[in-house]
Amino acid sequence: EAGVTQSPRYAVLQEGQAVSFWCDPISGHDTLYWYQQPRDQGPQLLVYFRDEAVIDNSQLPSDRFSAVRPKGTNSTLKIQSAKQGDTATYLCASSQPGQGGEAPLFGEGTRLSVL
Amino acid sequence: GQQVQQSPASLVLQEGENAELQCNFSTSLNSMQWFYQRPEGSLVSLFYNPSGTKQSGRLTSTTVIKERRSSLHISSSQITDSGTYLCAIGTGGYKVVFGSGTRLLVSP
Numbered sequence: 229e230a231g232v233t234q235s236p237r238y239a240v241l242q243e244g245q246a247v248s249f250w251c252d253p254i255s256g257h258d259t260l261y262w263y264q265q266p267r268d269q270g271p272q273l274l275v276y277f278r279d280e281a282v283i284d285n286s287q288l289p290s291d292r293f294s295a296v297r298p299k300g301t302n303s304t305l306k307i308q309s310a311k312q313g314d315t316a317t318y319l320c321a322s323s324q325p326g327q328g329g330e331a332p333l334f335g336e337g338t339r340l341s342v343l
Numbered sequence: 344g345q346q347v348q349q350s351p352a353s354l355v356l357q358e359g360e361n362a363e364l365q366c367n368f369s370t371s372l373n374s375m376q377w378f379y380q381r382p383e384g385s386l387v388s389l390f391y392n393p394s395g396t397k398q399s400g401r402l403t404s405t406t407v408i409k410e411r412r413s414s415l416h417i418s419s420s421q422i423t424d425s426g427t428y429l430c431a432i433g434t435g436g437y438k439v440v441f442g443s444g445t446r447l448l449v450s451p
Contacts, residue, residue, distance in 0.1 A: 332439055
């Protein structure tokens with residue numbers, strides 16, 4: 229079974245540029261998460277979806293970040309006008325919580341450097 | 344304050360030594376998971392352990408709910424164990440919160 233797939237693996241931008249990250253979750257997983265992990269920190273939740281609905285986007289910087297999952301499968305995270313402080317690894321995860329819960333499975337991440 | 348705190352922040356071992364990594368949480372949880380993060384960034388799930396003790400090879404995870412803590416024990420460490428170890432809790436509504444990690448370096 230294929231795991232969570234993310235692309236690109238790496239991105240390097242100048243400040244002010246835009247970038248999009250793409251995530252293909254595990255087939256059948258209804259919950260999808262995007263995390264931001266700055267260097268030497270743990271992953272921090274940005275947004276998560278159940279099917280196509282946003283459940284929690286309270287940590288998503290709404291002025292420059294946006295995330296969609298229009299058909300409840302693949303998802304795109306976009307950063308408009310990137311800043312140096314956005315330099316981090318962006319991780320996507322998916323889960324199909326059943327009885328007792330099932331922890332999310334992660335993709336390999338996208339490493340973003342904003343110069 | 345932080346819901347999940349890990350200690351130590353970093354650890355250096357000689358090959359063959361044992362390590363005990365701690366994860367303390369300040370809220371009730373419905374899931375607990377330990378991850379290993381490779382140097383290039385990918386996350387590998389080590390244990391899904393919301394309570395009790397689980398062992399896999401040289402790794403043992405113990406979660407004590409009423410004390411709001413979980414530990415990861417690494418026995419006979421190897422150089423390839425080097426990396427970052429993260430704990431994460433599920434707080435309900437499928438939200439998962441991570442600690443800041445323990446960076447482990449095992450030297451020959």
